[in-house]
Amino acid sequence: MKRRSSLKTHVSETHDSEQITLS
Incomplete structure (x- = not known):
């Protein structure tokens, strides 16, 4: 059921x- 998710x-x-790496 959560394949797309x-x-x-x-x-x-x-x-x-x-984002963490850029930060």
């Missing part, structure tokens, strides 16, 4: 990690 979650986590 999994993709969005993965992208969100990656984006957050990038």
Whole structure:
């Protein structure tokens, strides 16, 4: 049921990690 959410979650986590790295 959460296969689509999994993709969005993965992208969100990656984006957050990038923001932390930039910070």
